[in-house]
Amino acid sequence: MTDFYDSLEQRDPAQREAALLQALPLQIAHAQNNAPAWRQILQGVDASSVNSRTALAKLPVTRKYELLARQQEQRAKDVFGGFSALNFGKQMPRVFASPGPIYEPEGVAKDYWRMARALFAAGFRSGELIHNCFSYHFTPAGSMMESGAHALGCSVFPAGTGQTEQQLQALQELRPSGYSGTPSFLKILLEKAAESQTALPFLSKALVSGEAFPPSLRDWLGQRGVTAYQCYATADIGLIAFETAAREGLVLDEGVMVEIVRPGSGDPVAEGEVGELVVTTLNPDYPLIRFGTGDLTAVLPGICPTGRTNQRIKGWLGRADQTTKVRGMFVHPGQVDQVVKRFPEVLKARLVVSGEMADDQMHLHVETTQASDNLQAALAQAVRDITKLRAEVVFVAPGSLANDGLVIADARSYK
Numbered sequence: 001m002t003d004f005y006d007s008l009e010q011r012d013p014a015q016r017e018a019a020l021l022q023a024l025p026l027q028i029a030h031a032q033n034n035a036p037a038w039r040q041i042l043q044g045v046d047a048s049s050v051n052s053r054t055a056l057a058k059l060p061v062t063r064k065y066e067l068l069a070r071q072q073e074q075r076a077k078d079v080f081g082g083f084s085a086l087n088f089g090k091q092m093p094r095v096f097a098s099p100g101p102i103y104e105p106e107g108v109a110k111d112y113w114r115m116a117r118a119l120f121a122a123g124f125r126s127g128e129l130i131h132n133c134f135s136y137h138f139t140p141a142g143s144m145m146e147s148g149a150h151a152l153g154c155s156v157f158p159a160g161t162g163q164t165e166q167q168l169q170a171l172q173e174l175r176p177s178g179y180s181g182t183p184s185f186l187k188i189l190l191e192k193a194a195e196s197q198t199a200l201p202f203l204s205k206a207l208v209s210g211e212a213f214p215p216s217l218r219d220w221l222g223q224r225g226v227t228a229y230q231c232y233a234t235a236d237i238g239l240i241a242f243e244t245a246a247r248e249g250l251v252l253d254e255g256v257m258v259e260i261v262r263p264g265s266g267d268p269v270a271e272g273e274v275g276e277l278v279v280t281t282l283n284p285d286y287p288l289i290r291f292g293t294g295d296l297t298a299v300l301p302g303i304c305p306t307g308r309t310n311q312r313i314k315g316w317l318g319r320a321d322q323t324t325k326v327r328g329m330f331v332h333p334g335q336v337d338q339v340v341k342r343f344p345e346v347l348k349a350r351l352v353v354s355g356e357m358a359d360d361q362m363h364l365h366v367e368t369t370q371a372s373d374n375l376q377a378a379l380a381q382a383v384r385d386i387t388k389l390r391a392e393v394v395f396v397a398p399g400s401l402a403n404d405g406l407v408i409a410d411a412r413s414y415k
Contacts, residue, residue, distance in 0.1 A: 005120040008254045009308045016310065020257050023282055025050050030085065031287035037070055037082030038289060053268075056290065057259065061266040061278055063292035064236070065321075068100045079103045086285050096140035098235035104140060107285035113140065113238035114255050115148025118231035121244050121251075122207040124178055126153025131171060131203075133159045133181030133189075134210070140235050141210065145180045148239075161185065164192050172198055178205035183213045183221070183228065190224050201225065209233055212316070232315065236288060237279050241313055246305040249312035255282050258311065259290070260299055263320040263407045264333025265341075266290065274298045274405035276320035277313070294320050296405040322408040326353055326360045331387050333407040336364075339382045345370040346379075350401050351391065354411045362391035371395040 004010060011019075029047035031038035041062060050056055070081035078084075079095075084105045086092045094106040106112055124130065130149050136142035136158055146156045157174055159167055161181075167189060179186050186206055193200050206221065206228035213230040221228045231242040232250055240258070241250035252258055259268050260275040269275040277293045296319065300312040323332045331351065340349050348367040355361040364383055368375070376393045383391040 003306070004308070005117045009117075009251075009310065011309060013303075013309050016254075020282075021051050021053075024056065024257065024280070027280075027282055027284070027287055028289060030284055031289055034085035034284075035083055035287055036078070038287060040082070042289065053259075056257070056280065057266065057268050059266075059290050061261065061290045061292045062288070063321075064102070064294050067236070067291075068102050071100075071102060080105060083288070084286055091285075094140075094143060096143070096235060097138045098140075102236070104235050105286055106140065106143060107283075109285070111148055111151035112283075112285075113144040113147060113233065114253055115144050115231070115233070115239050116151040117148075117253060118229075118233075118239055118242035119145075119148050119152050119154070119180070119207055121242050122178075122229040122231075123205045123227065124149070124152060124154055124207070128177035129155045129157060129174060131159055131167075131174070131176040131179050132156050133161060133167070133179065133185050136160050144233060144238065145207070149180070164188065168193055168196065168198050171200055171203065175202045177202065178207070179203060179226070179228075180207045182210045183208040183217055183230075184211060186221065186226070186228070187217065190221070190226070205229075207231060230315075232313075234293060236286075236291060237281050237293075238283070240277070240279060240293075241315075244304055244306045244308060248305060249300040250315050251304050251308045251312050252310045254310065256280065257282075258313070260297065260313075261292075262337065263296070263322060263405060264335070265337040267337075271299050272301065272403070274317055274403050276405070292320070296320050298403075298405075318405060320405065322406060322410075324353060324408055324410050326362060326387075326389055329387070329389060331362075331389065331408060335386045336407050338386050339364070339379065342382050343375065343379065345375065347398050348401055350406060350409055351383075352409045352411055360412065362389060364391045364393045365396050365401060366393060367396055367398045367401055369398060 025047045028050050032042055074081050086105050092105045096104045132145050134141035134145050149156045206226050208228050209231050229243040233239045239253045241252050243250050257280040259278040261278050262269050263276045277295045277297045279291050281288045296317040297313045303309045336351050340346050345368050346366055350365045352363045379393045
């Protein structure tokens with residue numbers, strides 16, 4: 001098992017799916033019984049019946065802004081808004097905050113955020129020292145990586161952010177095998193090391209996250225002796241997916257179920273189509289059921305060339321929340337979805353906002369094989385009913401709208 005973190009990574013996909021679907025009803029029942037928010041959101045849902053992807057897709061999507069709103073409403077009595085199955089005390093050694101602020105609990109399970117798998121894929125092994133430059137202040141990033149490193153059998157220097165000169169001194173004297181943190185800060189450290197003629201030949205690998213990691217930066221790091229891989233994780237979920245030596249997308253973690261849905265809706269898109277990443281976690285301490293991350297991505301076909309058999313995603317492709325203001329009123333992707341669902345003959349739609357500021361124009365581009373004057377008029381009326389704004393309906397050929405996850409495209413001139 002030198003090439004894989006554990007045997008789960010090589011499971012037959014059908015075996016993995018069966019295990020996930022067996023665990024799903026139990027997790028939903030647990031959430032209903034132990035987290036008041038889920039008791040309300042999933043009211044009337046028979047947990048035992050949610051034993052398929054189709055059944056899961058019928059449950060409501062809870063998006064990040066809704067989680068924040070519930071927390072804000074209940075600050076005085078429950079800072080977690082009813083989403084946590086834990087209470088303060090021994091079972092919750094730490095509490096973190098991400099922008100909002102949204103408060104997240106940390107439980108006592110080994111590798112609570114499940115980061116060891118990503119570290120292993122990035123080349124880290126037991127007995128090594130990791131220079132951890134993720135923040136330990138407020139956000140869970142530092143703790144996420146540290147707990148994963150400990151589970152893997154690594155030691156950690158909790159460097160945190162900033163203090164570049166002190167960081168370089170610690171790097172030179174401690175001689176860690178690798179780095180964890182944002183890719184941009186790793187670049188700063190290597191540039192400073194070059195300026196001060198500080199040699200770091202032992203620093204050979206890195207696991208980076210928290211921001212974009214373009215191939216140009218990956219290659220820049222590689223030219224300086226550091227092989228870096230990225231992972232995708234959030235403060236709410238923990239690890240979602242990680243890069244491997246194949247560098248062909250990101251492999252999903254074994255502890256999550258992922259769906260790609262049309263932004264503004266809860267409807268799964270076809271495989272390969274760009275949409276919003278929705279995650280159901282099997283974490284019993286902070287159960288999140290169909291949690292909308294607000295990030296766009298798409299599923300890649302086939303399995304990873306490394307032999308890991310879980311699904312892969314393309315990585316971060318943009319934001320799913322495309323809410324925009326038109327003529328002083330907010331228009332949401334969910335409103336476009338409401339329009340589309342009124343007309344079964346509509347295959348796909350995109351609302352394009354054009355013109356200049358104070359002279360906004362809306363065009364609803366519609367894919368359909370049943371174009372007619374009556375459908376055009378009905379669609380225009382539906383847009384006006386739902387958004388209180390006028391839009392011109394433009395019929396386009398099926399498959400002609402770009403596969404980029406956009407439901408609302410802002411094409412206005414801001415000059």
